[in-house]
Structures are given as structure tokens and as C-alpha cells.
Amino acid sequence: MSADCFDPNDGMQLTPVSEVLKRLKLRTSTTIGSESLPLDYQMMGRVLAQPIIAQRAHPPHANAAVDGFGFAASTTDQPQFYRLVDGRAAAGSPFKGSIPSGFAVRVLTGATIPKGVDTVVRDEDARKTRRGIEIEKAESRGANVRKVGEDISDGELAVAAGRRLTAADLALAAAVGEFRVDVRQSLRVATLSTGNELIQTGSVARPDQIYDANRPLLLSLITAFGFDPIDLGCIPDDRAALREALDSASKQAHVILTSGGASSGDEDHVGAILESTNRVHDWRIAIKPGRPLILGEWCGVPVFGLPGNPVAAMVCTLVFALPAMKVLSGQTWSEPQGFDIPAAFEKRKRGGRREYLRARIRNGKVEAFQSEGSGRISGLSWAEGLVELSDVAQNIRVGDRVRYIPFSSFGLTS
Ligand code: AMP
Numbered sequence: 001m002s003a004d005c006f007d008p009n010d011g012m013q014l015t016p017v018s019e020v021l022k023r024l025k026l027r028t029s030t031t032i033g034s035e036s037l038p039l040d041y042q043m044m045g046r047v048l049a050q051p052i053i054a055q056r057a058h059p060p061h062a063n064a065a066v067d068g069f070g071f072a073a074s075t076t077d078q079p080q081f082y083r084l085v086d087g088r089a090a091a092g093s094p095f096k097g098s099i100p101s102g103f104a105v106r107v108l109t110g111a112t113i114p115k116g117v118d119t120v121v122r123d124e125d126a127r128k129t130r131r132g133i134e135i136e137k138a139e140s141r142g143a144n145v146r147k148v149g150e151d152i153s154d155g156e157l158a159v160a161a162g163r164r165l166t167a168a169d170l171a172l173a174a175a176v177g178e179f180r181v182d183v184r185q186s187l188r189v190a191t192l193s194t195g196n197e198l199i200q201t202g203s204v205a206r207p208d209q210i211y212d213a214n215r216p217l218l219l220s221l222i223t224a225f226g227f228d229p230i231d232l233g234c235i236p237d238d239r240a241a242l243r244e245a246l247d248s249a250s251k252q253a254h255v256i257l258t259s260g261g262a263s264s265g266d267e268d269h270v271g272a273i274l275e276s277t278n279r280v281h282d283w284r285i286a287i288k289p290g291r292p293l294i295l296g297e298w299c300g301v302p303v304f305g306l307p308g309n310p311v312a313a314m315v316c317t318l319v320f321a322l323p324a325m326k327v328l329s330g331q332t333w334s335e336p337q338g339f340d341i342p343a344a345f346e347k348r349k350r351g352g353r354r355e356y357l358r359a360r361i362r363n364g365k366v367e368a369f370q371s372e373g374s375g376r377i378s379g380l381s382w383a384e385g386l387v388e389l390s391d392v393a394q395n396i397r398v399g400d401r402v403r404y405i406p407f408s409s410f411g412l413t414s
């Protein structure tokens with residue numbers, strides 16, 4: 001493939017990240033079901049299956065934006081005097097009559113604009129006398145009046161399908177008169193760790209064993225993305241056990257994240273058994289950290305065979321698994337928003353592959369974690385985002401602008 005590049009170190013053809021993302025986008029689609037539920041705060045974070053169309057305009061009636069006095073504006077810009085009618089217009093208590101020309105009425109914020117009124121003057125811009133109100137500087141017609149539908153009109157699209165509902169979306173949906181929403185069922189994401197060296201948190205570890213860090217990592221990420229995690233535990237480096245675990249995962253989940261054993265070594269059984277199904281889509285990807293990463297399928301269920309190193313596992317989850325899982329969950333494909341900011345670090349990098357550094361912003365510059373070791377979990381915990389260095393970048397000097405993607409762009413709050 002012409003877009004591929006060559007890794008001189010191990011003599012392998014590598015596929016650029018952009019190409020892998022393009023293919024992933026093409027072969028991922030939404031099949032998950034939906035349900036109709038009452039609109040309440042528990043819908044926050046759910047994915048909208050059908051658009052929310054305004055059932056009524058917002059605002060539904062012209063109303064006062066301030067506390068003051070309402071009248072029909074004069075055509076001159078001379079100081080004005082209006083006599084006051086008895087009564088007032090308040091939010092939820094409209095003024096029943098019509099206001100004759102030359103008269104004004106007391107209006108409070110949110111009140112329906114009475115008949116005969118097109119303009120409101122703020123309390124602080126009017127002087128109340130015994131006879132009425134005086135206005136030094138005439139208001140232009142329509143001042144301080146919120147027009148019908150100026151926010152959104154009846155029948156207009158309020159929230160598009162595919163959106164993961166925010167607090168503000170729910171406020172908008174309520175304002176336009178919606179009371180039920182069609183939302184997607186939750187995406188179930190199974191995760192399992194592989195490796196004979198792994199031991200569960202809470203057990204006593206032998207010196208040759210390591211605690212499974214990827215499970216808490218992946219289960220928390222899945223939860224933060226709004227998906228339902230299914231914890232399938234630690235599986236030894238054994239093909240029969242792995243097959244059984246993948247069979248079980250594919251029966252329960254819409255997508256499977258494995259970690260470890262994704263390379264092509266003697267104990268890399270995830271790679272071997274996925275390859276034996278002929279359902280591996282992408283394997284040798286030009287990314288650091290992140291090799292080896294396998295994108296494949298097991299019994300028709302997408303599998304992200306993540307690397308065992310926690311740093312690589314997290315980067316690959318954010319870069320590849322997240323956009324695909326968003327689509328599977330009913331959301332639209334989106335890549336994270338980043339921005340360019342001067343680097344506080346220096347770095348030499350090989351061309352021909354994309355690199356991600358654990359990073360954070362301090363004093364207007366982006367710092368990179370001092371070590372690039374892919375096993376350094378402390379750097380993940382230190383970081384607040386990633387620096388993305390393009391395939392072509394090679395020499396980064398202090399002050400050069402680099403692309404920083406905060407973790408919040410991946411939907412993570414911390
Ligand atoms: P692998 O991808 O299986 O070759 O693993 C690469 C490195 O990541 C090895 O040093 C593993 O011990 C380590 N590793 C694999 N899985 C985990 C895990 N779940 N938690 C922490 N480290 C892991």
C-alpha cells in the first residue's frame with residue numbers, strides 16, 4: 001500500500017496512524033439498539049438515537065429581559081415621558097389589557113410582553129415620578145425584549161442524533177418541550193488482561209509477578225467514556241484459556257479490549273489466535289508507544305488487542321479504540337480536539353511514525369514526561385494530556401509549537 005512506510009529498524013512495513021483511522025472509520029458502524037425513556041437528569045451521558053426537535057419555540061412568547069417599564073417606542077430620540085397604567089406584568093402573571101400609546105406598564109424579567117408594548121427600559125435608565133416615568137435617552141424599538149423563538153424556533157433541530165447528552169443538552173430539550181428521549185442502549189465493553197506474570201490487586205505477589213495495572217486503567221477509561229465495563233479478569237498465556245475468554249467476551253460484549261500478548265513472540269497468544277481466524281484488520285502500525293497493537297474481530301465482535309505496557313495500552317485506547325467505540329455506541333466519529341502550544345522540551349524523533357508523549361501544560365508551555373519508557377505508569381498519572389508529534393516531525397526544540405491534546409478532549413475529566 002502506497003501510504004505505508006518502512007521501519008528500518010526491524011524491516012517491517014508499517015501503516016500510518018491516519019490510514020489506520022481511515023480504515024477503522026470505514027468499517028465501524030452503529031448497530032446497537034435504542035429505547036425511549038423519560039427526559040430527566042439520568043439521561044446525561046446517554047447517546048441520542050433520534051434527534052430532538054423543538055416541540056415549541058424558545059422563548060415561546062416575547063418577554064422582558066430586564067426589570068423595568070414597557071411601552072411602544074417613539075420614533076424620536078428625544079427624552080420621553082410616559083404615564084403609568086395600573087397593574088404590572090410579571091413572569092407567569094401576564095398583564096391582561098393593552099397599553100395605549102403614550103403609556104407605560106411596570107414589567108418584570110420574564111414577563112410576557114403586553115399588547116401595545118414593543119420596548120422595555122431598564123429600571124436604572126428610567127426615572128419614576130409621581131405622574132409616570134421619564135427617560136433621558138430614548139430606547140430603540142425592541143430594546144430589552146426577547147423575541148419569540150429568538151433562541152430556537154418551533155420544529156427546529158435542538159439536539160442532533162449521535163450526541164452524548166450533556167447537562168446543557170438536557171436543559172435545551174426541556175426548554176423546547178421534550179419529555180421523552182430515544183437513547184441508545186449502553187455499549188458493553190469487555191476487557192481482559194493476559195500474561196502469566198500478572199496477579200490481581202489484593203493478592204500477595206511473588207517477586208517475579210506484577211500487579212495487573214491495565215484492568216483498573218481500562219475499566220476506568222471505559223466507565224469514563226460512558227460505556228458499561230465487563231471485567232473478564234486476568235488470563236494466562238495459554239491459547240485454550242484465551243479462546244475460551246474471547247468466546248465468553250464475544251457473547252456478552254459489543255467490543256473487546258485485551259491487553260498484552262499482541263506481538264509475535266512465543267508468548268504472544270492474542271496475536272496468534274486472532275491471526276488464525278483471518279480477521280486481523282491492522283497490526284503493524286507506525287505509532288509510538290503502541291506497537292504491538294492488533295485490530296481484529298472474534299466471532300464478529302471487534303477486538304482491540306492492546307499492548308501490555310500500560311502507557312501504550314492507554315494511548316492506543318484513546319487513539320484507536322475510543323473513536324471506534326463512540327461509533328459503535330451510536331455517537332458520531334470524532335477525533336480529539338488539540339491545539340498548538342510552545343514546547344518546554346527538546347526531542348529528536350525518527351521520521352515515519354507518529355509519537356505520543358505524556359504531557360501537561362505549565363506556565364504557557366507544554367512539558368513532556370522525562371522518560372519515554374512505555375512501562376512508566378507514573379508518567380501517565382503525572383500527565384494531563386498527550387503531545388502528538390506527526391509522522392514527519394524529527395527535531396523538536398524548546399519553543400517549537402507542538403500539538404497538545406488534553407485528556408478532557410478524550411472525554412476524561414482527570
Ligand atoms: P506484552 O505486551 O504481553 O509483551 O507485555 C509488555 C509488558 O507489559 C511486559 O513487561 C508485561 O509484563 C507488561 N504488562 C502486560 N500486561 C500488563 C498489565 N495488565 N499490567 C501491567 N503490566 C502489564
Ligand code: MG
Nearest residue numbers: 195260261308
Ligand atoms: Mg505478555
